[in-house]
Amino acid sequence: MSDVSLMVNGKRVSGAAEDRTLLVHFLRENLGLTGTHVGCDTSQCGACVVHVDGKAVKSCTMLAVQASGSSVVTIEGLANGADLHPVQAAFKEHHGLQCGFCTPGMIMAATDMINRHPEGLDEATVRAELEGNICRCTGYHNIVKAILAASKTMAKGAKGKAKQAA
Amino acid sequence: MYSVNYHRAASVADAAKLVKNGDAKLLSGGMTLIPAMKTRLAAPSDLVDLSRIKEMQGIKVSGKTVTIGAATTHFDVSNDEKLKKTCPALAHLASLIGDPAVRYKGTIGGSIANNDPAADYPAALLALGATIVTNKREISADKFFKGLFETALKDGEIITAVSFTAPAKAAYEKFRNPASRYAIVGVFVAKGKDGVSVAVTGAGDDGVFRSKEIEAALAKNFDAASLAGVKVPAKNLMSDIHASADYRANLIAVMAKRAVTAANA
Numbered sequence: 512m513s514d515v516s517l518m519v520n521g522k523r524v525s526g527a528a529e530d531r532t533l534l535v536h537f538l539r540e541n542l543g544l545t546g547t548h549v550g551c552d553t554s555q556c557g558a559c560v561v562h563v564d565g566k567a568v569k570s571c572t573m574l575a576v577q578a579s580g581s582s583v584v585t586i587e588g589l590a591n592g593a594d595l596h597p598v599q600a601a602f603k604e605h606h607g608l609q610c611g612f613c614t615p616g617m618i619m620a621a622t623d624m625i626n627r628h629p630e631g632l633d634e635a636t637v638r639a640e641l642e643g644n645i646c647r648c649t650g651y652h653n654i655v656k657a658i659l660a661a662s663k664t665m666a667k668g669a670k671g672k673a674k675q676a677a
Numbered sequence: 678m679y680s681v682n683y684h685r686a687a688s689v690a691d692a693a694k695l696v697k698n699g700d701a702k703l704l705s706g707g708m709t710l711i712p713a714m715k716t717r718l719a720a721p722s723d724l725v726d727l728s729r730i731k732e733m734q735g736i737k738v739s740g741k742t743v744t745i746g747a748a749t750t751h752f753d754v755s756n757d758e759k760l761k762k763t764c765p766a767l768a769h770l771a772s773l774i775g776d777p778a779v780r781y782k783g784t785i786g787g788s789i790a791n792n793d794p795a796a797d798y799p800a801a802l803l804a805l806g807a808t809i810v811t812n813k814r815e816i817s818a819d820k821f822f823k824g825l826f827e828t829a830l831k832d833g834e835i836i837t838a839v840s841f842t843a844p845a846k847a848a849y850e851k852f853r854n855p856a857s858r859y860a861i862v863g864v865f866v867a868k869g870k871d872g873v874s875v876a877v878t879g880a881g882d883d884g885v886f887r888s889k890e891i892e893a894a895l896a897k898n899f900d901a902a903s904l905a906g907v908k909v910p911a912k913n914l915m916s917d918i919h920a921s922a923d924y925r926a927n928l929i930a931v932m933a934k935r936a937v938t939a940a941n942a
């Protein structure tokens with residue numbers, strides 16, 4: 512057993528967990544944050560993607576104790592109250608989901624992708640960088656559309672903020 | 678996963694002590710070890726986490742000499758500005774490993790210690806004539822990789838860095854399995870002051886190897902045209918559900934041509 516202490520969605524949480532506990536199970540079972548999903552046993556599907564210290568990683572392939580001391584953001588931490596995050600809003604607008612199982616991981620991976628490409632995204636880049644996220648339903652077209660749209664909205668938002676600051 | 682005791686090492690010396698616990702294993706990015714533990718293919722009693730050891734991280738370039746800390750992630754290798762200038766082929770190779778989430782965590786040290794016959798880095802290090810630095814000694818790449826998932830590492834020995842001299846020209850071409858993203862065939866070509874070397878991953882029955890046929894043809898003239906008609910023997914190549922040995926043999930020549938074209942571009 513170890514003490515796992517994390518910042519999750521801006522709140523400090525700690526708890527004892529067996530060393531073999533995966534981060535995804537700590538989030539789902541100890542913290543009740545069931546938005547993060549488990550879709551495979553092989554680290555391939557991306558349903559479990561969360562941000563650890565600002566990077567999108569597979570929480571099924573990391574022990575909770577490995578993350579201890581880190582800051583974690585899950586799908587539950589993206590929206591600002593009732594206001595959806597621009598990536599969430601774009602998935603809704605562009606019908607980027609059907610059953611929704613892959614969606615939390617898609618959205619966390621997409622947010623990270625957009626942050627890494629402040630210069631903007633094109634379709635080929637989005638498709639290449641979605642390699643680690645598998646969707647059984649949509650055929651990806653609307654997911655790609657949603658990410659491209661969100662990337663534009665977020666670029667505008669960033670410019671707006673820069674103007675306000677100036 | 679079976680029960681395990683986790684330790685976070687603060688330094689290489691600390692890790693060397695901790696790894697003497699029971700049946701301990703070193704943990705770097707965990708992108709291979711954690712999945713293996715989940716399926717119970719690996720069942721260490723203890724894990725020694727190397728990922729927060731500062732002295733094992735980062736890339737140094739001085740002149741043509743490149744040194745990469747063993748705990749440097751694929752993401753950091755693919756984005757390093759100095760490396761992109763000195764040996765862009767290696768940065769490009771790192772950008773082709775797995776997917777973005779795997780690249781954020783997986784490390785060069787973990788990849789070469791694992792020596793998966795389809796992993797990308799072994800081809801690069803063999804073709805670059807790299808040196809693998811451990812907490813005990815320095816090992817040349819041709820003595821380090823010893824067949825499927827086998828290396829020259831002794832129990833508990835820790836890779837701390839890899840280093841090499843950047844060649845004048847180099848490139849890596851990978852034919853990926855679309856599902857696993859590992860190489861069905863990957864070819865790294867390098868042309869340096871000691872001549873041309875060509876290393877192949879994904880194909881060998883006994884892991885990464887150098888292709889004598891392709892090296893001989895390119896030694897005469899480092900041009901894709903020199904490879905017209907060069908036959909790579911299918912003997913000692915893997916046959917599996919993804920590709921037959923003959924298919925792989927042909928693919929090695931095709932990937933080598935593309936790599937030479939890219940290296941000359």
Ligand SMILES: Cc1cc2nc3c(=O)[nH]c(=O)nc-3n(C[C@H](O)[C@H](O)[C@H](O)COP(=O)(O)OP(=O)(O)OC[C@H]3O[C@@H](n4cnc5c(N)ncnc54)[C@H](O)[C@@H]3O)c2cc1C
Pocket residue numbers: 553554555702703704705706707708709710711712727747748773774775776779782783784785786787788790791793795796797798830834835836837857858859860
């Ligand atoms: C979905 C997916 C796709 C992938 N695709 C590819 C791909 O296309 N190409 C590719 O090459 N790889 C691929 N990988 C593997 C990936 O590159 C791993 O990062 C790599 O194989 C292991 O590195 P790691 O840092 O995660 O090591 P770990 O998993 O932490 O460790 C692996 C092994 O190395 C040992 N070890 C770790 N560090 C050291 C050290 N410093 N000294 C001595 N021993 C050490 C460990 O004890 C363990 O036995 C993929 C992985 C996944 C999950």
Ligand code: FES
Pocket residue numbers: 548549550551552553554555556557558559560569570571572
């Ligand atoms: S559940 Fe993590 S990658 Fe599939």
Ligand code: FES
Pocket residue numbers: 607608609610611612613614645646647648649
């Ligand atoms: S929406 Fe069903 S798996 Fe993607």
